[in-house]
Amino acid sequence: MTAAAPAPESSRRRPVEAVEIKRRLGTLRYTTDSAEHAHITVVPAICARCPHSRCTFVCPAQCYQRIEGRLLFRYEDCVECGACDIACDQGSVTWNFPRGPYGVRYAYG
Amino acid sequence: MTDDFEAIVVGAGMAGAPAAIRLARAGANVLLVERAPEAGMKNLSGGILWGRDLDAILPRWSEEMPLERHLVRKRFGFLTAGDAVSFDLEDHHWRRPPYRAHSVLRARTDRWLAHEAESAGATVVTSVPVERLNWEGTRVHGIVQGGEPMTAPVTLICDGANSRLSLHTPIRPEARLSASATELGIKEVYRMAPSVLEDRFQVGPGEAHAEEWVVGFLPPGVMAGGFVYTNRETVSIGLIVNIGSLFGRQSYAHDLLEQFKMHPAIAARLEGAELVEYGAKLISSGWASRPRAFHGDGWMIAGDAAGFVFSNGLVIQGMNYAVRSGLLAAETALEAKSAGDGSARTLSRYTDRLESSGILPDFREFEGMDRVKWNPRFYTAYPRFAAELLRGMMADPSGRKRPARRLLREAQKAAGLGTRSLLSDGLDLLRHL
Numbered sequence: 001m002t003a004a005a006p007a008p009e010s011s012r013r014r015p016v017e018a019v020e021i022k023r024r025l026g027t028l029r030y031t032t033d034s035a036e037h038a039h040i041t042v043v044p045a046i047c048a049r050c051p052h053s054r055c056t057f058v059c060p061a062q063c064y065q066r067i068e069g070r071l072l073f074r075y076e077d078c079v080e081c082g083a084c085d086i087a088c089d090q091g092s093v094t095w096n097f098p099r100g101p102y103g104v105r106y107a108y109g
Numbered sequence: 110m111t112d113d114f115e116a117i118v119v120g121a122g123m124a125g126a127p128a129a130i131r132l133a134r135a136g137a138n139v140l141l142v143e144r145a146p147e148a149g150m151k152n153l154s155g156g157i158l159w160g161r162d163l164d165a166i167l168p169r170w171s172e173e174m175p176l177e178r179h180l181v182r183k184r185f186g187f188l189t190a191g192d193a194v195s196f197d198l199e200d201h202h203w204r205r206p207p208y209r210a211h212s213v214l215r216a217r218t219d220r221w222l223a224h225e226a227e228s229a230g231a232t233v234v235t236s237v238p239v240e241r242l243n244w245e246g247t248r249v250h251g252i253v254q255g256g257e258p259m260t261a262p263v264t265l266i267c268d269g270a271n272s273r274l275s276l277h278t279p280i281r282p283e284a285r286l287s288a289s290a291t292e293l294g295i296k297e298v299y300r301m302a303p304s305v306l307e308d309r310f311q312v313g314p315g316e317a318h319a320e321e322w323v324v325g326f327l328p329p330g331v332m333a334g335g336f337v338y339t340n341r342e343t344v345s346i347g348l349i350v351n352i353g354s355l356f357g358r359q360s361y362a363h364d365l366l367e368q369f370k371m372h373p374a375i376a377a378r379l380e381g382a383e384l385v386e387y388g389a390k391l392i393s394s395g396w397a398s399r400p401r402a403f404h405g406d407g408w409m410i411a412g413d414a415a416g417f418v419f420s421n422g423l424v425i426q427g428m429n430y431a432v433r434s435g436l437l438a439a440e441t442a443l444e445a446k447s448a449g450d451g452s453a454r455t456l457s458r459y460t461d462r463l464e465s466s467g468i469l470p471d472f473r474e475f476e477g478m479d480r481v482k483w484n485p486r487f488y489t490a491y492p493r494f495a496a497e498l499l500r501g502m503m504a505d506p507s508g509r510k511r512p513a514r515r516l517l518r519e520a521q522k523a524a525g526l527g528t529r530s531l532l533s534d535g536l537d538l539l540r541h542l
Contacts, residue, residue, distance in 0.1 A: 018367045018370075018371055019297075019367070019384055021363050023384075024297065024363070024384065024387035025387060027384055027385055027386050027387050028386065028387060028388070031146070052356070052357065054355070054356055056361075057355055057356075057358070057359065057360060057361055057362060058293060058352060058355050058362050059362070060293065060295045060362050060363045060389035061363075061389070062361075062363065079387075079388055079389050079390075080151065080271075081271065081293065081389040081390050081391055082270075082271035082286070082391050083293045083352060083362070083389070083391065085271075085285055085286075086285055086286050086287075086288050086291055086352055086391075087288065087352065087355075087356070095273075096238075096273070097144055097238040097273060098238070099238065100146075100236045100237070100238070101146040101236040103151070104150075104151070104388075105145070105146065105150045105151075106149070106150055106151065106152070106153055106215070106216045106386065106388055107150075107216055107385075107386060108214045108215075108216055108217075108298045108343065108345075108385065108386045108388075109149060109150070109152050109153045109154070109214050109215035109216035109217070109219070109386075109388065
C-alpha cells in the first residue's frame with residue numbers, strides 16, 4: 001500500500017530507489033508528547049462511517065490508515081502540516097499545534 | 110493599564126523575524142513568539158528566496174545569513190510518463206553580485222534571523238505555541254498563552270500558511286482553510302557531495318540550479334507540480350499538490366512525490382544520494398486564500414498567513430512577499446507606537462502600503478491565473494501535447510518530414526486535446542499570465 005509506483009517503463013536503470021514512507025519519516029527527529037496531550041484527535045465513531053477517508057490520502061506522514069474498515073490514527077509521526085484538517089469534512093479531526101517543545105524538529109527545513 | 114509590550118509578533122519565519130528586527134532596531138519593546146524549541150525547527154519551504162527585500166534591515170544579509178547557493182539557472186518544464194519538455198532561463202546577471210535569488214534551508218536561515226532579532230533587542234521566546242489572539246470585542250489586545258493574556262497595542266500575525274490564529278475569528282471566519290485554494294508541499298532533502306552536485310546540475314561552486322515541472326503523468330485529476338533545487342551539499346526535491354484535487358483519486362500524496370522523483374529525467378541526478386530529511390507544509394494560494402482583511406483594531410497579518418504566496422505555474426514565490434509584508438507591518442506598527450494608537454484607523458496604513466508596494470496588485474491582477482493554473486488539462490493533456498509536438502518537429506519519429514500543422518493535429522489527437530479547448534485555454538493563458 002505504501003510502496004511508490006514503479007518508475008515509468010522508459011527508465012532502464014534504477015538510479016534512485018523509492019523510499020518507503022516509514023523510512024522517510026525515520027529521517028525526522030521528534031519530541032513526542034504523551035497520548036493524553038495528542039495535538040490532533042479524531043472521533044472513531046465518525047471515522048467508522050466516513051465515506052471517503054480523505055485523511056489517509058492527503059496525510060504526508062501516514063498518520064491515518066484504514067485497515068480492515070477501521071481508521072487507525074497515530075499522532076506521533078505528524079509533521080504538523082494541517083492537510084488532514086482541510087481534508088476532513090466529517091467533523092472528526094480536531095487540530096492544534098503540539099504543546100511547548102513537542103512535535104517534529106527539522107534540521108534542514 | 111500598561112501593556113506588556115509595544116508590539117507582539119507571532120511566528121519567527123520570513124515575515125515575523127524581519128518585522129521583529131525592524132521594530133527592535135527602532136527601539137520598540139517587541140516580543141517575538143515562536144512555537145518551535147528553536148526558531149527554524151518548524152519552518153520549511155521549497156525553497157528559493159527571491160529578491161533582496163532583506164537589504165532594508167540587514168545590509169550584509171547575503172554574506173552573513175546561512176544561505177545555500179545563488180541561483181544561476183531556472184528551468185520550467187512538463188513531464189509525461191517517459192518524456193520531459195523544458196526550457197531554461199540563464200541570465201548572466203545572476204552570476205554576479207548582487208545575486209537575485211538564493212536557495213535556502215529554513216531551519217538554518219530562520220534560526221539566524223531570530224538570532225538577529227534578539228541581537229537587535231527583541232525579546233524572543235521559543236517553545237510557545239500561542240493559544241489564541243486576545244480578543245476584546247472586535248479588538249485584538251495581544252495574545253493568550255497558558256490562559257494568561259500578554260498584551261500589546263499591536264499584534265503582528267505571522268503564523269504561516271496554517272494560520273491557526275486567524276481561523277475561526279473575524280479575520281478568517283471559516284473553520285478550516287479551503288481545499289481548493291490550498292496546496293500541500295511535500296519535500297525530501299538528499300545529501301550529495303558538492304563536486305558531484307555541481308557536475309550533475311552543471312553549476313559552479315556556490316551556484317544553484319532550480320527547476321519546476323508540471324507533473325503530467327499522475328493519476329487523472331491530480332494537479333501537481335514538482336521542483337528540484339540545489340543547496341550547498343544537499344538537493345531539495347518536492348511536490349506541490351492541490352489538496353482538493355486529491356479527493357476521490359485513491360492516491361497517496363506521499364506516493365506522488367516518489368513517482369515524480371522516479372521519473373527518468375529526475376532520478377538520474379539523485380543516484381546514490383542519501384535521504385537526510387522528509388517534511389511537508391501547507392501552501393497558501395494567493396488571492397484565493399486571502400483573509401477578510403489585512404488589518405484591524407490592534408492587528409495586522411503578513412506572510413503566508415495572509416495568503417501571500419504567488420504561484421502561476423512559472424513562478425512560485427512566498428518568502429520574498431513574507432519579508433516585504435512583514436517589514437511593511439513593522440513600519441506601520443512603529444507609526445502606531447508614535448501615535449499612541451493601535452486602532453484600525455492607524456493600521457489601515459498597512460493595507461495602503463500593501464497596495465502601493467505592489468503586493469496586493471500582484472495577487473489581485475493574477476487572480477484569474479488560478480483558472481489557468483487549476484485547469485486539469487494543464488496537468489494531463491498539455492504535457493503530452495508538448496512532448497508529441499516537439500518529438501514530431503525535432504525527432505521525426507515517422508522518418509518523414511511533415512508540416513507543422515499536421516504535427517499539431519497529431520499532437521492534439523495524441524493528447525486528446527480538441528481545437529476548441531486549445532484555443533480557449535490559449536486565450537485564458539494570454540489573458541491571465
